[in-house]
Amino acid sequence: MRPFTLKSLYEFLRYIGGGGSVGEDKRLRELWRAALNLGFIREDGSVTERGLRFVSAYERGDGGSIHELFMEALEPYRVVYGLISRGVTQPSELVALSGFNAVVVDVVLRLTREVERLGMPMRGELWGMFEKVLFDKYRELARRRWSKYVTILDLLEEVKRELRFPRRVVEEMFREFVARRKGDIVLTGSPAGEVAGFEIGGRRYVYIMLKT
Structure with missing residues (x-):
């Protein structure tokens, strides 16, 4: 797996889609192999439906859709991100547990950071899915703890685990949801700041109650 960035992949797909050729250019040939492995282009150089989805998502700044595409099409990304979502964060541990070498793990880590920086638009099918999972996980936690008030950080962790979205994306979507x-929401703090909180609008909150 050769290194690439979201921008370089996007520019390559636009170049190829516009009739550009690879020739003997080493970097273009590496991007060709990466795009081919992802299923973003065909052997004849035409851009696939999946590749067009990536181009569209990049232009919209839709990190969530790009994350989904990589989870579907890029095994190292899927495996390494799965480990990260379970709390494995040290590169040496990711190498040992994933079975991929350090170069591959480093590429994936950089891609996940790029996806997080790109963010996610707060609209459409992904937004509806986020709301549904948020309410479902809230009900589960409320039943489990016999309380209508659940900790925000626990709720977001459950949502992140279910959707397999980057943490920053989940946090951005939660702030938009609020x-x-x-x-439909009641937010409260914690007496004497005993429990870690979550910042919204310059204030820190610990618990949430949803009117479901």
């Missing part, structure tokens, strides 16, 4: 659904 802004959209103010009438």
